[in-house]
Amino acid sequence: MGGWWQEIAGLVLPADCAGCGRPRVVLCGECRDALCGRAARRVWPDPVPAGLPPVHAAARYGDAVRSVLLAHKERGGLPLAEPLGAALAGAVRVAGCSGAGWGVRARRGPLLLVPVPSARRAVAGRGHDPGRRIGLAAARALRSAGVPARVAAVLRLCRAVADQSGLDAGQRRVNVSGAMGVVGGVDRLWREGGPVVLVDDLMTTGASLAEAARAVSGAGGRIVGAAVVAAAPRAFESNRN
Template structure:
């Protein structure tokens, strides 16, 4: 019966594959397999020039092709069911870090309040929860600690240089006092959808450290191809948050 209802929903509310545009499927089998392959190929990435305080970062896939399209569909168009396959790619990046044994505590980087209100959901938190579930199914204890908050508004990052982005987010994140006790003395992995210049992840690491937490690394779904290869500064067009 579930298959019948899906077919009816496709007739009433037709959708196209977020990855390739194939009609009447939110994510076709070919694009789903492509995401799975990328998730198994997680690599360390190095934004250049990297800001001070940036932890080591692993990305599940290059920000291109179906990965880019699916991320944007989930983030900007509210295709919430795509959180599952994207969370699997993020879980691959967490595994790539090879952090110490024991439960993995994933701390999502928060989006701006106005962005969350406009989208109706927090895409990074949603993917972090799916990544934690994926890791647990593989026998790795993983939990999400949603403790980071924005303490002030930041400007749109689009069009800003690496230096301008660093200044834009400096001091913008915090761990509220009531949540700091959850971090004190504990090791965590920061998680985000994208890394571009690394400014946001460096600020998140600073905020966690200020709450006596210890960041062992950061995992993201995607990064520019240049960060995978030469470590050069990203030149590709990226979403504005990071």
């Protein structure tokens, strides 16, 4: 099984580790450990945007973790969704357990992973939706570990937003303020599903997660936290635990 998986991976990835460039491996053990080998931690952007739920991150953004995220998002490294999803699943479990309502999850339906949406032009340009793909991988990892979970891709961008890169925290908040909405017909999903954990690949200022929380909460979703693969180093430095 490993042979054909490596062969298929070679069609979309160079035969080098996406994190450190080590040859003949999609992701080496050291880089996988940097990505998902540690317990997820609570992180805080500085300043904390209004309405941001508690956020947990699997790793610090930088070095190998940064390289892996960019290889998946921008260079079509689709096999990397599996280890990225495993990292996200660890953060989701901590975020869900830390939030109110986890104890009644089994009676309320599966844990709902709601990805932060990407702009349509970005998805079209990349050829895939990296946030949703990682979320699906995380849900599979959670189910394999005995945690009922599913992805609920119910968020949409209601208007155009600028590229967030290069914007400071205040500009990012203004850029995404009121930009997200929830698709129609979610009432049944909220009734039959469990609590909601917002998911994304990266948190820098927290503006997108705060806007996602506003949209989901306004539509009746019961958010218990947010989880990301990686957070900016400053968010770890501001850790209050």
